[in-house]
Amino acid sequence: MKTYHEVAGDGGSDIPGQVARREARMRVRMASVAHSLAVMSGKGGVGKSAVTANLAAALAMLGHRVGVLDADINGPCMAKMLGVRGKALKLAPDGVQPAAGPLGIKVVSMDLLLPRTAAPVEWDAPAPPHPHTWRGALEATALEEFLADTAWGELDFLLVDLPPGPERWAGLHGLLPQCDAVIAVTIPSQVAQLTMQRSVISAQRLKAKLLGVVENMCNYLCPQCGASQPLFPAEGEAQAAALGMPVLARIPFDPRLAACCDRGAPFVAAHRATAAGTAFMALAARVSGYCDSREEER
Amino acid sequence: MKFLCVACDEAMQFVEAAEAPRGDTLTAVFGCPRCAARVALLANPWETQLVRSMGVSIGGRTAVHEPLEVVRARLAESRLLWTDEAEQRLARVPEFVRPMVRESVEHHARERGCREITCEVMDEVKSSMRM
Numbered sequence: 001m002k003t004y005h006e007v008a009g010d011g012g013s014d015i016p017g018q019v020a021r022r023e024a025r026m027r028v029r030m031a032s033v034a035h036s037l038a039v040m041s042g043k044g045g046v047g048k049s050a051v052t053a054n055l056a057a058a059l060a061m062l063g064h065r066v067g068v069l070d071a072d073i074n075g076p077c078m079a080k081m082l083g084v085r086g087k088a089l090k091l092a093p094d095g096v097q098p099a100a101g102p103l104g105i106k107v108v109s110m111d112l113l114l115p116r117t118a119a120p121v122e123w124d125a126p127a128p129p130h131p132h133t134w135r136g137a138l139e140a141t142a143l144e145e146f147l148a149d150t151a152w153g154e155l156d157f158l159l160v161d162l163p164p165g166p167e168r169w170a171g172l173h174g175l176l177p178q179c180d181a182v183i184a185v186t187i188p189s190q191v192a193q194l195t196m197q198r199s200v201i202s203a204q205r206l207k208a209k210l211l212g213v214v215e216n217m218c219n220y221l222c223p224q225c226g227a228s229q230p231l232f233p234a235e236g237e238a239q240a241a242a243l244g245m246p247v248l249a250r251i252p253f254d255p256r257l258a259a260c261c262d263r264g265a266p267f268v269a270a271h272r273a274t275a276a277g278t279a280f281m282a283l284a285a286r287v288s289g290y291c292d293s294r295e296e297e298r
Numbered sequence: 299m300k301f302l303c304v305a306c307d308e309a310m311q312f313v314e315a316a317e318a319p320r321g322d323t324l325t326a327v328f329g330c331p332r333c334a335a336r337v338a339l340l341a342n343p344w345e346t347q348l349v350r351s352m353g354v355s356i357g358g359r360t361a362v363h364e365p366l367e368v369v370r371a372r373l374a375e376s377r378l379l380w381t382d383e384a385e386q387r388l389a390r391v392p393e394f395v396r397p398m399v400r401e402s403v404e405h406h407a408r409e410r411g412c413r414e415i416t417c418e419v420m421d422e423v424k425s426s427m428r429m
Contacts, residue, residue, distance in 0.1 A: 011310055091414055
């Protein structure tokens, strides 16, 4: 009796063909994106999305065309941080038009499809018990559709803001092999860095190009005297060096950053001259420089 | 997944598929091209949901892919997408009544199972209001 691999085709469903056509759609869409870059973290709460939003803004301030995809399907916040929450995605002949954020940043997020309340993502599923059997697949399909069905247009950078978790970049890379460059965001606490190391090692095993680590909330500047005090005891630089990665930026804690995120206005645009603003601009310059050099290598 | 006719050692071919009236299960029929024997795959609710979640169709796909097709079809509650033309037309409505018009157009569209708001849907709403 024949075994699986001895039977050609799948009886007419052509599931591999359906998947291949989706992948082809993705390739066509991504052809107009010069650099796609994932922003990941190990643990949640390290300020990854705030870094993504401000890196996007800083890149735009350097004159780049930037798009942001919020890959956090269940906890989307990029629409809020980039001031497009409440705007709607529109349908155009060439796909879904992303929402227009500050500095011309194009934003796509699940938040823009959800009701305008704080309703969670709920799927219409006839098999509500045991959602673990299908939810991951549906979330991956959603991410693939957001990438491939959005009319991104010509972009210099597409930043993909991943949800926290060491496995997240692998999931994205499976859908979007072109996205092979990663920035890891952490805070200088050993707990956060342990999980970040897992994320980094997981990405390294898949041959990701790890641009480096962004150390967020690295210190606190006294508003009175300007003295810098560490917020956490761990040495982030040593941790990054142990993983063979440079520290791309050290962002000091600034309460105005959280306020700007809440307002949907990029901090770096409003407070460029501050220590954190300068750090974001330097981060953007490094990312931009890296991508330029990579372009030349190609 | 593939089906093999054991008697003929021949790959079976897809014949037809149908969802159960409750929408939670899927039946797919395959037939042997040699002996014409038929078998039916009866997918349970989890398997059916998994196939839907992957955005693939058992039996092949002929329909053109629509933007965000799976997301929009599977979200329990989602905003409707408006075409540019429909948005432009809405923008001509006085601002103070715009939210109300948007809501009634979307209500009408949902009732009719429309997945996006086009100028045609807006025309339908306009006509129904005249009645």
